[in-house]
Amino acid sequence: MTFLCVGLSHREAPIAVRERLAVPAEALPAEVRRLKALPGVREALIISTCNRIEIFAVADGRSAGEEILSALGPVAAPHAVCRFDEEAARHLFRVAASLDSMVVGEAQILGQVKEAAALAQEAGTLGPELSRALARALSAAKRVRTETEIARGAVSVSSIAVQLAHKLLGSLEGRSVLLLGAGEMAQLAARELKSHGASELLIANRSAARAEELAREIAGVPVSLAELPSLLERADVAICSTGASQFMVTRELMQRALKARRYRPIFLVDLAVPRNVEPTANELEGVYVYDMDDLERAAAQNRDLRQSHVGKAEGIVEEELRAYLLQSHERRAVPVLARLRAHAEAVARAEVEKTLASMHGLDERHQKSLRAMASAIVNKLMHQPTSRLRAEAGQGPLGEATAALFGLDEPGPQPMPLPDPAPDPAPQPLPEPTPEGAVLPFKPFKRKS
Amino acid sequence: MATVLVHISLLAYVAGAAAFLTWLVRPSKRWVRAGRILLFAGLLLHAASFVAPADANLAAIGLGAEGWKGGQLFSLLAAATVLGYLLLDWKYDLPVAGAFVAPFTVAVMVPAHLVKSTARAVSPQLYHSVALFLHVGAAALGTAALALAFGLSLLYLVSERQVKSKRPGRIFARLPSLDLIDKAGYQLSVWGFVFLSVAIATGSLASRESTGTTLPFAPKQGFAILAWALFAALIQARLVAGWRGRRVALLVITGFVLLAGAYVGLLTAPALHGTVALGGIAP
Structure with missing residues (x-):
């Protein structure tokens, strides 16, 4: 019996290839059943995300890898990687623990693996071996997340901005966000703030038509740039990304707004180059200015922090993998x-x-x-x-x-087994080999509703 | 019995402080859980010590006690601070404040032990005084609330400095939001102010009961009045002009230092001197 993995990720294939191979969630059950029906394949699982498509399978022999590869089609063939046994298991563990992700430590992959497992289970392609491997890989991933700082700290500019907004303002429920200009990254940050509870998105742009269009897109309120002083009194977060060549939010303007704000703090996120916010406004009480460099620096710091924990995370994965392999080998000796x-x-x-x-x-x-x-x-x-x-x-x-x-080749009549030998300090009965399709000793993988 | 209970609770507070401080260095939730459990256990033992039969070292508190001892006030203050922190932590999840509160509690418990050795009693007129009982209770609760507000203000300044400087330190990820620290600190200041008002009013009644003077002139009373006035002004500024954040944090720190001055006044006042008993808090 062979544990194998055939697939490709952002490391091996460009997005043009990955997008052609991606399997949408609704097509996954049929696809995974098709793979399981291949000669020699006993169990199959497909993990398909925007960064990877990986097929994990338990098969009678290594030749099943070629079957799966050819089933993937000619687009995949030049890029796909086949891994077997220990290597394949290690890959599954590393993928689940987000060590193989484009952004190391990102949280989505764990959910995606669980989702893939649930789909395969529903499709009836998950057997005992893959289930065990998945359960162990998921628990390793959980350990990695709790025992290391690999998932700590935001690593993109927009999520850093949201994190800082939380740090300053606490809950974003009911907060007002002002968008000055309609830069891509500013929109992204605004959307993220809204998804975190911000109740009001005020959109001011040099072009009123563009402001209105954007307001419709992201459920905001178009406002006039001429109202800037009063807008600065109202907003809790302002994201600036205009193409103005001089400061739009000056220290003086902010100082005037502060009194009217009754010293409520304001977070000014300046994503524009050249900058829109006068840097010295940061010296004012309750005014916090972060420009692109500051956010980038914070993101880089978090990336470094994550990177510094990769070694520890790999150690945990290796430890869990060893335990899994040992158990797996023991089961074969059963x-x-x-x-x-x-x-x-x-x-x-x-x-x-x-x-x-x-x-x-x-x-x-x-x-x-x-x-x-x-x-x-x-x-x-x-x-x-x-x-x-x-x-x-x-x-x-x-x-x-x-x-x-x-003379044990012929399985004879099965009498009641004797208890484990007494000399073992803590006798641990070996698990019985589970026939395919039998109830698994694991909790069923749940799909997100 | 009471002394033994207080000693054990002090040990629990010390262990709790160690757990919270360890958490600052090694961010594992286990330390926070351990710290909370230890503080809670310490508090239960501490509360039990108040109702346990009095012994030679620590008289039980309450009406009819033979004598209020300074140590009891500090002991009560420590218990009130721990209780206040546990409530705050339950509401806002503020383990980082525990790293301040637990050592503070230990620091307060030490005078509780030191003062008892001088064993100064109140003037006999006050043995059964309701005013003195209320005064000591309110002073302990008020000081505990303001001590917590003081801790949060320090936390605010540290946290704000990190945000402003854009160079977050190691501890930054574990700090709560500035908004939360500010709000919690303000609420505690208001409670502290209310209890302080009650403490001053009842203290003055107790003072009149024993010597006939309503507001004697002594360092303790002077500092307490100054602190009270400062907190009154702070609350007014918050309500009317919306003051918050850094300036409020600085005012709370100043207010608490003034209040600490009142305690220094209490500890350094001559034993059994008229003004001491008059002062009301505890001899």
């Missing part, structure tokens, strides 16, 4: 172990029953003792082989040798 145990127990039980039948008049206490002794002998004898087989995790020769030595 069939031989289970058969060996069953065999040993069957022999012991048969012998005990034979002995008991020949010893008439043995009271219940003695019968119990005899059974316990047989069980103890089995446990003692089984302890060493069990540990060795577990340690080998299905990778070495012992599994096959055990099967050959004890």
